[in-house]
Amino acid sequence: MIAPVAYRRAVRPFAITHGVRTRHRSGALRALTPLLALTLAAAGCGHPAHDYTIPPQALPEHETPLQGRTAAIGEVTYTAIGVRTKIPEVIGSHASWIPHGQYVRVRLLMVNHGRERHDLDPSRQRLITADGTAYAPSIDAMQISRAPAGVQTIASQEMRAFDLWFDVPANAKVKALRVLGDPSSSRLGDQLKGGAVKNAKNPVDISLT
Template identity: 80%
Template sequence: MRPFAITPGGITGRHRRGARIPALLAALALAAAACGHPARDYHIPPQALPEHEKALSGKTAPIGEVTYTAIGLRSKIPEVIGSHASWIPHGQFVRVRLLMVNHGRERHDFNPGRQLLITADGATHAPSIDAMQVSRAPVGVQTIASQEMRAFDLWFDVPANARVKALRVFGDPSSSRLGDQLKGAAVAGAKNPVDIPLT
């Protein structure tokens, strides 16, 4: 599945067979409330959740000038099916839908392959390359444009009895300020990575 971008021009993207883009309204409202005024916020129509996915309450964490919000979660997925292949996990697939908003004046990078799922036993799990490929999820470093919103799925293969706890997000803490860029300095006080609770 390709990522979709929400920009002032609208929403673009492609749906997975039998699924629609999950509910973004609550998460966008929370993200916008942190940095705007209701009269100046976007009004995004509700989006239907993919089958069996749970909408999350919109817990947001910043890394530098980009905010990250886990907006959807599905665990115990027995198989990923794409247009060209299907794949069965070693344990269970877990899919987390992540919304990113770049509040800065510069582009920021995001690498889906660096993100980690934390399970209740404290173990960390890297994304499943197989599931990411079959589902047509983004691979390689992604560029988030200035003022852009983007959401897409991260797929993980974890033990069958594992319970998810959090998503550990590794982002781009760089600053748009010219002085910081000349020094190669990050946004003051930026933490990287950050953990976003999924429970």
Template identity: 70%
Template sequence: MHRPLTALLAAAVLTLAGCGSPARHYEIPPQPVPSGETPLSGRTSAIGEVTYTVIGLRTELGEVIGSHGSWIPHGQYVRVRLLMVNNGRERHDFEPGRQLLVTTDGRTYAPSTDAMQISRAVTGTQTIASHELCAFDLWFDVPKKAAVRALRVYGDPSSSRLGDQLKNAPVAGARNPVDILLK
């Protein structure tokens, strides 16, 4: 008679202790924030099977400096640090050059080719593998007095489901692009 009660108590203790169930999230060590950058949290949106999180923002940069040169903006450089996570079973593509910075006046700006090259930021189509994490910076040259509002992300809304792939259908309900607020 005590055996079922003992088994029940043992199961409860193991459940409360977390034994027998896998962790649901990675515990990623804190990363140092580059000088002058503002770390952001809670700025996540999804396009299809990929989540996009803006994790850092720096405005009013007066110069970009790389190992092989430096460049002064026409206005100010804005650097946005973006983390992407592919939650699907297939690879997804991402094109850094398609992303847009939206200012409070509604104008949009493409990444600065000069700043991206000098900072050795990623260029060209990037492929994100299944369940891969990928973070990098996007550099924009905007007017000196411009205030940033959002990063407009263009992603890959395609689905890993075979039925969707055969029909070339996106993930149900996928929006593309999405605006991730920066302020």
């Protein structure tokens, strides 16, 4: 029984016990503590960043990355992060299909900044060409590429990215992606009235040029 008691006494100064750590801390350690705290503060510890650092995502072949192409509808932001035009064929695990003109693929990033879920119907999004014509997504390309089907629900604080495929004339020039989103509000008062976020614009056009 003597050995265990002696062992406990030997390790006790290192235990996290109120009053013990201060009582046994050496003068050198007391002098080091403010310096360590200052060093950690200078390194940014204790001051969380305001933005995520998202790992880079490999760019699909021939796709053009887009920057700063963001629009908001209510509590959700929509960003066109990539576009590829003149795609000659869509190839999936079970089929392939040739467009009537050219396939255009737009990668859309959604971020829900609200406290409630919000919905997006991929089939209601539109590709706007330079002549002002609006094109609905290609059902064939969306199915073959395994793109989202049906109404998509994005959770509170969720981030999601996916592709939209369009079949447009071969000589058409893309101009914008017209996003029809969900302008509903997370505020209880707005929900009781079925109201949208104040001054929410829907749909919005995101430039692709």
